[in-house]
Amino acid sequence: MIQHHDVLAKAEKVVPIESESPLPSLINKPLFRLESQSIGWGHKPVLEGVDLSIKEGEKVAIIGKSGAGKSTLVHSLYQQQPKIIAYCGQEYGLVPSLSVFHNIYMGQLDKHHFTYNLVNLLRPFKSQVGKIRPLVESLGLQDQLFQSADRLSGGQQQRVAVARTLFQERDIFIGDEPISSVDEVQSEQILQLINGRHQTTILTLHNVELALRFCSRIVGIRNGRVELDSSADNLSPSQLRTLYQD
Numbered sequence: 001m002i003q004h005h006d007v008l009a010k011a012e013k014v015v016p017i018e019s020e021s022p023l024p025s026l027i028n029k030p031l032f033r034l035e036s037q038s039i040g041w042g043h044k045p046v047l048e049g050v051d052l053s054i055k056e057g058e059k060v061a062i063i064g065k066s067g068a069g070k071s072t073l074v075h076s077l078y079q080q081q082p083k084i085i086a087y088c089g090q091e092y093g094l095v096p097s098l099s100v101f102h103n104i105y106m107g108q109l110d111k112h113h114f115t116y117n118l119v120n121l122l123r124p125f126k127s128q129v130g131k132i133r134p135l136v137e138s139l140g141l142q143d144q145l146f147q148s149a150d151r152l153s154g155g156q157q158q159r160v161a162v163a164r165t166l167f168q169e170r171d172i173f174i175g176d177e178p179i180s181s182v183d184e185v186q187s188e189q190i191l192q193l194i195n196g197r198h199q200t201t202i203l204t205l206h207n208v209e210l211a212l213r214f215c216s217r218i219v220g221i222r223n224g225r226v227e228l229d230s231s232a233d234n235l236s237p238s239q240l241r242t243l244y245q246d
């Protein structure tokens with residue numbers, strides 16, 4: 001369980017900032033705000049002194065070398081408002097014996113009655129197949145729609161996990177390395193899909209070129225701190241690569 005340490009005693013907890021406006025869609029309101037926050041696991045902080053405010057409509061890439069604390073940060077953000085966030089973690093969490101269709105359908109399991117889900121498990125409703133088919137086509141999985149997940153390659157499994165997260169149709173998409181196992185072309189397709197379906201996205205990425213192309217803001221983590229927080233317009237790939245140096 002991620003702990004928000006009170007190392008900095010008055011540090012504000014990560015809380016959604018309530019909009020006071022009757023027209024929230026017209027205002028670039030903060031969804032997350034961290035102030036001098038220490039974040040870690042158990043009693044061990046991974047990140048300290050984190051100041052981070054993320055507003056509706058932002059597309060944020062979290063960059064940093066392996067072990068820097070990217071997952072720790074995005075998972076702590078997810079924990080703040082899990083009901084409005086579609087979260088795609090590094091572990092795919094697929095049910096191996098179930099088909100691609102059924103694994104993706106699980107993204108909306110909570111929207112239907114138990115009986116409906118049971119019938120759909122045994123004999124998929126045409127309406128649900130009709131909703132999921134375009135998604136699998138856009139991810140190049142149309143030939144695997146009724147293939148069980150345990151017969152997929154690693155990259156195919158990752159695309160199913162992304163599809164299941166997209167199928168949740170939530171306001172905010174948080175992806176923890178959602179393109180780590182797919183090729184460059186598929187990476188672009190996935191990032192286009194995520195951006196096309198969500199106004200607000202927070203992605204941990206290792207590909208700095210794609211981060212600059214698909215995200216409007218780059219947050220760089222190094223040595224347990226947020227070392228960079230800038231508009232993507234002002235940055236080059238070589239500048240981002242310095243975050244990977246010791």
Ligand SMILES: Nc1ncnc2c1ncn2[C@@H]1O[C@H](COP(=O)(O)OP(=O)(O)OP(=O)(O)O)[C@@H](O)[C@H]1O
Binds near residue numbers: 046064069071073
């Ligand atoms: N579930 C967990 N329980 C305890 N410690 C954890 C857990 N997950 C990560 N950590 C620790 O937190 C630190 C940061 O890990 P984290 O996974 O956030 O880094 P990362 O930047 O996402 O790395 P990667 O790019 O390899 O995914 C590491 O020291 C790691 O051992």
